[in-house]
Structure formats: C-alpha cells, structure tokens
Amino acid sequence: MGKVKDLRPIKLQERKLLAINQLLLPKELKWETLETYQQVAKAIKDMVVRGAPLIGVVGAYGFAIGVNQIVSQNQDLSKAEEVYNTLKNTRPTAVNLFWALDRMWNKLQKLINNGVEKETIVETLFKEAKKIEMEDYHANRNIGGYGEVFLPEKGNILTHCNTGALATSGWGTALGIIRTAFENGKDIKVFVDETRPYLQGARLTAWELEYEGIPHYLITDNSAGFLMKKGMVDAVVVGADRITRNGDVANKIGTYTLSVLAKEHNIPFYVAAPTSTFDLKTLKGEDIPIEERPQEEVKTCGGKQIAPDGTQAINYSFDITPSSNITAIITERGIISPVNRENVEKFFEYKGG
Amino acid sequence: MGKVKDLRPIKLQERKLLAINQLLLPKELKWETLETYQQVAKAIKDMVVRGAPLIGVVGAYGFAIGVNQIVSQNQDLSKAEEVYNTLKNTRPTAVNLFWALDRMWNKLQKLINNGVEKETIVETLFKEAKKIEMEDYHANRNIGGYGEVFLPEKGNILTHCNTGALATSGWGTALGIIRTAFENGKDIKVFVDETRPYLQGARLTAWELEYEGIPHYLITDNSAGFLMKKGMVDAVVVGADRITRNGDVANKIGTYTLSVLAKEHNIPFYVAAPTSTFDLKTLKGEDIPIEERPQEEVKTCGGKQIAPDGTQAINYSFDITPSSNITAIITERGIISPVNRENVEKFFEYKGG
Numbered sequence: 280m281g282k283v284k285d286l287r288p289i290k291l292q293e294r295k296l297l298a299i300n301q302l303l304l305p306k307e308l309k310w311e312t313l314e315t316y317q318q319v320a321k322a323i324k325d326m327v328v329r330g331a332p333l334i335g336v337v338g339a340y341g342f343a344i345g346v347n348q349i350v351s352q353n354q355d356l357s358k359a360e361e362v363y364n365t366l367k368n369t370r371p372t373a374v375n376l377f378w379a380l381d382r383m384w385n386k387l388q389k390l391i392n393n394g395v396e397k398e399t400i401v402e403t404l405f406k407e408a409k410k411i412e413m414e415d416y417h418a419n420r421n422i423g424g425y426g427e428v429f430l431p432e433k434g435n436i437l438t439h440c441n442t443g444a445l446a447t448s449g450w451g452t453a454l455g456i457i458r459t460a461f462e463n464g465k466d467i468k469v470f471v472d473e474t475r476p477y478l479q480g481a482r483l484t485a486w487e488l489e490y491e492g493i494p495h496y497l498i499t500d501n502s503a504g505f506l507m508k509k510g511m512v513d514a515v516v517v518g519a520d521r522i523t524r525n526g527d528v529a530n531k532i533g534t535y536t537l538s539v540l541a542k543e544h545n546i547p548f549y550v551a552a553p554t555s556t557f558d559l560k561t562l563k564g565e566d567i568p569i570e571e572r573p574q575e576e577v578k579t580c581g582g583k584q585i586a587p588d589g590t591q592a593i594n595y596s597f598d599i600t601p602s603s604n605i606t607a608i609i610t611e612r613g614i615i616s617p618v619n620r621e622n623v624e625k626f627f628e629y630k631g632g
Numbered sequence: 633m634g635k636v637k638d639l640r641p642i643k644l645q646e647r648k649l650l651a652i653n654q655l656l657l658p659k660e661l662k663w664e665t666l667e668t669y670q671q672v673a674k675a676i677k678d679m680v681v682r683g684a685p686l687i688g689v690v691g692a693y694g695f696a697i698g699v700n701q702i703v704s705q706n707q708d709l710s711k712a713e714e715v716y717n718t719l720k721n722t723r724p725t726a727v728n729l730f731w732a733l734d735r736m737w738n739k740l741q742k743l744i745n746n747g748v749e750k751e752t753i754v755e756t757l758f759k760e761a762k763k764i765e766m767e768d769y770h771a772n773r774n775i776g777g778y779g780e781v782f783l784p785e786k787g788n789i790l791t792h793c794n795t796g797a798l799a800t801s802g803w804g805t806a807l808g809i810i811r812t813a814f815e816n817g818k819d820i821k822v823f824v825d826e827t828r829p830y831l832q833g834a835r836l837t838a839w840e841l842e843y844e845g846i847p848h849y850l851i852t853d854n855s856a857g858f859l860m861k862k863g864m865v866d867a868v869v870v871g872a873d874r875i876t877r878n879g880d881v882a883n884k885i886g887t888y889t890l891s892v893l894a895k896e897h898n899i900p901f902y903v904a905a906p907t908s909t910f911d912l913k914t915l916k917g918e919d920i921p922i923e924e925r926p927q928e929e930v931k932t933c934g935g936k937q938i939a940p941d942g943t944q945a946i947n948y949s950f951d952i953t954p955s956s957n958i959t960a961i962i963t964e965r966g967i968i969s970p971v972n973r974e975n976v977e978k979f980f981e982y983k984g985g
Contacts, residue, residue, distance in 0.1 A: 305940040470946075473930070473938070475828065475852040481931075481938045489940040497930055497945040499828040500854040501886025505951035508888060533854025535861060536893060543892050577826070577850055578834075583934030585826070586834045587658045587842040592850040593823075598858035 283462045284491055286444040288333060289340075289412075294347050294405065296340045298328050301445060305486040316345030316362045323369040323376075326477065330446025331520040332415050332553060335375030338366045339408035342383040346404055350397045359387055371568045372529055372597050373520040374558040379411055412448040418553040418611035419450035423459030426516070426551050426609040430456065433466035434513035437503060440474045440531035441483035442518035442551065452551040453516040454484065456609065461493050469495040470512065472503055474531060476576040476594065500533055507544040515541045519552040519608075524629065526602030526618035527564030528552075532595050538604035547606040550618075554610050559629055562620075564599035572596050636815045637844055639797040641686060642693075642765075647700050647758065649693045651681050654798055658839040669698030669715045676722040676729075679830065683799025684873040685768050685906060688728030691719045692761035695736040699757055703750045712740055725882055725923045725950050726873040727911040732764055765801045771906040771964035772803035776812030779869070779904050779962040783809065786819040787866035790856060793827045793884035794836035795871035795904065805904040806869040807837060809962065814846050822848040823865065825856055827884060829929040829947065853886055860897040868894045872905040872961075877982065879955030879971035880917030881905075885948050891957035900959040903971075907963050912982055915973075917952035925949050 289298045296313040302325070303309050311327060313319045319341030321327075323334050345362030349355075367380050386407045390400045430436060436457060440446075443454035450458060460467050469488055474480035481497055488495040498506065506512055515537055521529040528534070528550050541548040561567060577592035578584060586592065607616035615626050623629070642651045649666040655678070656662050664680060666672045672694030674680075676687050698715030702708075720733050739760045743753045783789060789810060793799075796807035803811060813820050822841055827833035834850055841848040851859065859865055868890055874882040881887070881903050894901040914920060930945035931937060939945065960969035968979050976982070 306937070471943075472854075473828070475826070475854060478933070478938050481933075481943075485939045485943040489942050495943065497939050497943050499885065499930055499947075500852065501825075501828060501889055502946065502948060502951075504889030504892055505885060505948060506946075508952070532852065532858060536854055536857030536889065539857055539893055539896050540889060543896075577852055579934065580831070580834075581932065581934030581936030581938055583936065584659070585831050585934055586838045586850050589842050590824075590834075590838040590848065590850050593855065593859075594852075595855060595858055598855075599861070 283458050285449060286487060286490060287449045288328065288445045289337065291340065291409070294344060296337065296344065298322060298337065299445065300327050301329060301483060302327055304482050314344070315348060316341045316365060319344060320365045320369050323366070330441060331373035331375045331518070331556060332447040332452065333445070334370065334373060335379035335555065336408070336412045336415055336448050338376045339379040339383050339411045341366050342380060343401065343404040343408045346387065347401045350401050356387070356391060370570060372570045375555050378555050382411065383407060415448040415553060416450060419447055419452055419455045421611035422452055422551050422553065422609055423450060423455040425614060426456035426549065427459040427463060427465070429514065429547065429549060429607070430460045430465060430467060431513050435468045435470055435511055437470040437472065437512045437515045437537070438484065439472055439480065439517045439534055439537055441479035441487070443484060443487040445483045445487060446518065452518045452553065454487065456516055456551055457493065458491065461491070467493070469493060470506060471495050471497050472500045472533070473497060474533060475500055476580070479531065503537055504540045507540055507546055512546055514547045514549065516549045516551060519550050519556050520597055521567050522552060522557045522608065523561045523563050523567065524559045524623055525563050525620035526605065526608065526615065526623050528600045528605065529564060529567045529569070529597045530600065532598050535598040535600045538600045542604050548604060549607055549609055550605050551609045554612060557627065559627060559631065564601060567599065569598070570596040636811050638802060639840065639843060640802045641681065641798045642690065644693065644762070647697060649690065649697065651675060651690065652798065653680050654682060654836060655680055657835050667697070668701060669694045669718060672697060673718045673722050676719070683794060684726035684728045684871070684909060685800040685805065686798070687723065687726060688732035688908065689761070689765045689768055689801050691729045692732040692736050692764045694719050695733060696754065696757040696761045699740065700754045703754050709744060723923060724921045728908050731908050735764065736760060768801040768906060769803060772800055772805055772808045774964035775805055775904050775906065775962055776803060776808040778967060779809035779902065780812040780816060782867065782900065782902060782960070783813045783818060783820060784866050788821045788823055788864055790823040790825065790865045790868045790890070791837065792825055792833065792870045792887055792890055794832035794840070796837060796840040798836045798840060799871065805906065806871045807840065809869055809904055810846065811844065814844070820846070822846060823859060824848050824850050825853045825886070826850060827886060828853055829933070832884065856890055857893045860893055860899055865899055867900045867902065869902045869904060872903050872909050873950055874920050875905060875910045875961065876914045876916050876920065877912045877976055878916050878973035879958065879961065879968065879976050881953045881958065882917060882920045882922070882950050883953065885951050888951040888953045891953045895957050901957060902960055902962055903958050904962045907965055910980065912980060912984065917954060920952065922951070923949040
C-alpha cells in the first residue's frame with residue numbers, strides 16, 4: 280500500500296496567502312507571499328497559480344484579502360465590486376473562479392444586509408474561503424474514491440496537464456484518482472504527457488508523482504497515439520475547466536486529441552471534476568470562451584526562443600471535448616455515464632431552460 | 633506568384649562535406665566541415681544533419697570520404713566495410729540511408745572488379761554520391777509537381793516535423809509540395825506543429841518558411857485536433873522515413889496521431905516520399921525498427937531541464953501510420969491511391985514474395 284504525502288499548494292498565514300510559484304517548478308520550490316488582492320489577481324493571470332479548482336480557492340481568498348484591505352483603509356464596502364471584477368477578469372475559461380467569487384460576493388452582501396460589524400465581515404469571509412478550500416479538498420477525496428474503482432488492479436494510466444494537489448486545494452481530481460488508487464495498493468504506472476506550452480505535465484505532474492513516489496513516465500504530447508496503438512495505455516483520466524449542460528468539456532489544449540485517440544483504440548476516457556466545474560447555464564462546448572494566451576509561450580521553451588523571430592504562433596489554452604468521446608464524468612457526488620444532456624440535467628435535478 | 637529561394641543544406645568542397653548544423657537553428661546558421669567518415673557518422677547520429685533523404689545523401693558522401701581516407705592512407709580497400717558499417721549503424725529507422733550505402737557499396741565492388749585505378753575509384757564514388765544528391769533533388773521537384781495539384785487554391789495545410797530543404801538535398805518532399813504550390817501562386821498558409829522533442833517544426837520548418845516568405849503559424853503538437861475541429865485545416869501533408877510493402881508509413885513521432893485526427897475530421901492526409909523510401913522487403917509497419925533516443929531529449933527543452941531529476945522518459949523517435957489512414961502517397965514517379973499492398977506492389981511491379 281502506497282503512503283501518500285498529501286502535498287498542499289497554498290497556505291493561509293494570518294491574512295496573507297502563501298502559494299507555491301508554479302512557474303518555477305520543478306527546479307525551484309518557492310513560496311510567494313500574496314498580501315493584496317491585486318497581487319492575488321496577478322498571480323492568477325500570470326499562472327503563478329493555475330488549475331481550475333485552485334484558482335477558485337485562490338480567488339476566494341483574494342476576495343477576502345481585498346475586503347480586508349478596504350476595511351483596513353476605512354473605505355466603503357462598495358469598493359468590493361472592484362475587487363470582484365479584478366479577480367474575475369484574470370482568466371476567462373475555468374468556471375470555478377466565477378463560481379467561487381459569486382459565492383464570496385453573495386456572502387458579503389448577506390453580511391452587509393444583516394448589519395454585521397466590519398471586522399467580523401472580514402473574519403467571516405476568510406472562514407468562507409476556508410470552507411471553499413476544505414470542500415474542494417473533501418470533494419477531491421470523494422472523486423478519488425469514486426474514480427479509483429474504474430482503474431485496473433495493474434495498468435498504465437495516461438493523464439494530461441496537471442490535475443493534482445497543485446491544481447486544487449490538495450489531493451487533486453484526475454491525479455487524485457491516481458493517488459487514491461496508489462494508496463489502495465493498485466499497481467499503477469502513469470504516463471504523463473508534458474503538455475506544451477506551459478509544460479504542466481513535465482514540470483508539475485511529474486514533480487508531484489516523483490514527490491509521492493508514484494511510478495511514472497514522461498512522454499511528449501505527440502507520443503500518446505503511438506503508445507495507445509502499442510497497447511500500452513489502459514485508461515485516460517483528465518480534469519476539466521468547465522463542463523456544459525450537455526456534458527461537453529473544456530480542458531487544457533490537447534485533451535480533445537487524446538479523446539479522439541482513446542475512442543479510436545477503445546480505451547476508456549474519464550473526466551474527473553468537482554460539481555463546481557459545471558456551468559449549467561451554458562448548453563454546449565462551442566459556447567465556452569477559449570482563452571488565447573501570448574504567442575511567446577509557444578515560441579519559447581525552457582525560457583529559450585525556439586522559433587524564428589518573424590514566426591507567428593497560435594496559442595489556444597484550452598479545447599473542447601464532446602460528451603460523446605467521454606466514458607464517464609466522475610464528480611464528488613457520483614458518476615455521470617453515459618455523458619449527455621439528459622443525464623447531466625438529471626444528475627443536477629436541473630429545471631432551468 | 634511566389635519566388636522560392638531554393639535553400640540547400642549541404643555542399644561539397646573538394647572532398648570535404650559542409651553541412652548546416654541543424655541543432656543550432658533557428659538561432660544560428662552555422663556550416664560544419666566534415667572531413668572524415670567518422671565525423672560524418674557522428675553528424676548523422678547526433679542529428680547535426682537529419683531527415684531521411686538527407687541522411688541518405690550524407691551517408692553516400694560519407695562513404696566516398698571514407699574510401700578517400702583509405703586510399704590516401706594506402707590501406708586496403710577491404711577496409712571500406714568498416715566505413716559502410718559505421719555509417720549504417722548511426723540510425724536504424726530511415727531506409728534511405730541503407731539504400732544509399734548499398735548503392736555506394738555495390739558501385740565500389742563493381743569498380744574493384746573492373747580493376748579500376750584507386751584514385752579514379754575515389755573520383756567515381758564522389759560522382760555517384762553527387763548523382764544520388766541530384767536524383768533526390770529532381771525527385772523532390774517531381775513530388776512537388778505531382779502533389780501540388782492536391783492542394784486547394786486557397787487554404788491551410790498542416791505539416792509535421794521538417795521535410796524541407798533541410799531534410800533532403802533541397803526543395804523538400806512534403807514541404808516541397810508546399811514550395812511548389814507557393815511558386816505556382818496558390819494562396820496557402822501552413823500550420824507548423826513544433827514536433828517535440830527535437831522541435832524540427834519550430835526550429836527548422838518555421839525557419840525555412842520564414843526564409844522563403846511563405847505564410848505560416850507555429851502551433852504546439854497538441855493543438856492540431858482542436859484546429860481541425862474548428863475547420864481550420866484543409867489538408868495534412870507529411871513525409872516518411874520508411875514505407876513498407878503494404879503502404880504503412882514510419883515517420884516522425886506524432887504522425888500517427890495526426891492521421892487519426894485527419895480521419896476523424898475527413899481531412900485528406902498525404903504522405904510525400906521518393907521511391908527510395910520504400911522498403912518492399914518489409915511487409916508491414918509493425919516490422920520496422922523504431923528508434924528510441926536518449927531520455928534527456930524529452931526531459932529538456934530549449935536546452936533546459938523541464939522535468940524532475942528522478943523522472944524517467946520514453947522517447948520513441950518515430951511511429952507507424954497504417955495505410956488505411958493515408959489518402960495518397962505522392963512519389964517522384966506518381967501517386968499511389970488508395971494505399972494498400974496491391975497498389976504498392978503494382979506501382980513497383982513487385983514480383984518478390
């Protein structure tokens with residue numbers, strides 16, 4: 280039975296947020312101190328912290344920190360709207376950030392309406408952010424439990440991007456399923472595709488698996504098809520940044536390609552995500568805004584320019600996997616399978632239009 | 633109408649071979665001087681020169697250089713076997729190298745049997761290598777002509793790895809088709825996937841297209857599926873390192889994945905290769921030895937380590953695309969389509985077993 284070390288990517292120190300700087304891994308493990316909501320927003324935008332669930336948790340703490348700044352400077356609480364907008368406008372695709380900020384905003388409004396004293400408001404907001412963090416962690420433990428049964432006793436699992444402790448409040452979603460399987464004594468090896476351009480796979484997932492002592496192999500993104508063809512992959516497990524009402528999934532660029540390959544080789548393709556990832560107001564994948572990031576990320580690797588000066592690059596940060604390519608979605612409240620609009624609506628007892 | 637500059641990757645200077653060092657592009661354009669067959673072999677093995685047709689041409693010159701060394705040192709011509717083996721054992725997958733070396737070896741044997749004088753033998757071998765180089769160049773111009781008709785008047789073409797002047801004696805195969813289309817005034821834009829780990833796409837293909845003024849965009853290897861899904865790709869054109877009797881193709885890792893994606897989206901998938909790429913003695917793709925290269929190539933990018941020290945990597949340099957995923961193979965002697973054993977055998981008037 281494996282012993283999981285249970286890494287955490289952030290910690291609260293009084294009213295400051297400490298966060299592992301994910302731009303520097305695996306070479307350097309450095310904790311940044313984020314003391315203002317502007318610093319938190321910049322950390323999200325620059326991808327010092329990343330991973331859909333984690334930016335939700337960090338956004339929540341950022342909001343509490345921002346309200347603390349307002350109260351400390353004796354400003355009017357209506358300025359919290361600026362805090363909300365600054366944090367919300369950092370990155371457009373992952374819905375967890377918007378969900379967490381809306382929850383924090385609604386909490387603040389409730390406290391204001393109840394005439395709660397300002398210092399208590401700040402305290403309560405920090406507690407609410409802590410709740411969001413703990414709920415996310417427990418959701419991941421549940422996802423791990425639900426998902427682990429799908430993995431073979433012995434086999435090779437392919438994963439994409441980073442969906443581990445570094446992408447969440449801890450444990451992870453897709454990587455959390457792998458952690459749980461390892462903890463339960465399954466003989467799992469993980470194929471980690473490097474996930475260009477940001478290299479979440481090579482830099483973050485490989486680092487987490489190395490940290491936990493879970494056997495793994497790093498591969499280039501373009502190798503997955505060949506490994507599947509050679510019969511070397513038993514299942515694919517990935518995370519999600521947003522899931523629509525019909526079960527389409529937006530996730531790190533390259534996910535769609537893996538789903539097509541898995542389908543071609545009859546390999547199960549699982550998406551692991553907490554229910555906070557679902558955006559039921561959006562019907563299908565095509566309606567999700569896909570972030571485009573600076574060309575420089577594609578034109579460089581390892582900090583060095585790899586392409587000619589004049590070359591233009593295209594840098595979509597996410598892609599859309601249609602529900603028909605997904606074997607099952609594994610949430611903290613159970614499984615959705617097959618994945619389609621009817622089953623998603625039923626799962627959430629959705630009554631909207 | 634575009635004006636193509638017609639770049640060449642090698643040049644013979646007396647009995648020395650000058651070669652652009654492809655490890656240093658795009659940052660630096662440096663010509664190496666290869667004066668011994670051992671230096672030529674090292675240049676092939678280290679991928680200072682690469683590309684199936686080019687390593688055939690370079691291998692041929694290396695053989696002539698080696699025989700020149702033997703004659704200059706007054707050694708017995710039987711030592712040519714060591715030259716042959718050293719060059720042959722550099723890289724196992726591309727058949728052009730073996731074909732070229734066998735042709736040079738047979739020429740040498742014929743000259744010896746005819747009692748030709750040693751200095752004339754050396755001269756004749758250099759002429760034979762020059763013939764191989766020129767035949768490859770003219771084959772590429774033909775491939776360009778045959779293949780160009782398949783490209784739309786206006787559209788986006790996805791290509792993989794580097795199949796240009798830097799992969800051949802000049803003009804290129806898949807990239808040669810693009811050069812010919814550009815020269816004929818077609819409004820073509822090229823999606824260049826970077827092709828990890830060696831980055832032939834980002835470093836070499838983008839550099840060639842920039843040099844020729846052909847519009848192009850660099851993308852990560854994992855983006856191709858999403859671009860196809862968005863309807864942005866009109867055709868895929870790639871090269872080959874070896875083609876078997878049933879039409880299976882070994883090519884740079886990632887090719888198989890692109891073929892599956894193209895099939896999923898009903899996008900034509902063309903393979904451009906001279907007939908010297910065919911290995912009719914080998915029946916199917918599974919029988920081709922797939923080179924594995926050092927893990928370090930995957931664990932680093934842009935010269936910097938991107939993965940943790942302890943992480944193992946898998947580095948298959950090539951993969952196999954089944955003939956059923958290929959729309960047509962375009963050779964210097966015409967088209968094979970559909971691609972299957974019967975049509976390949978007919979094309980080559982194959983009578984063996």
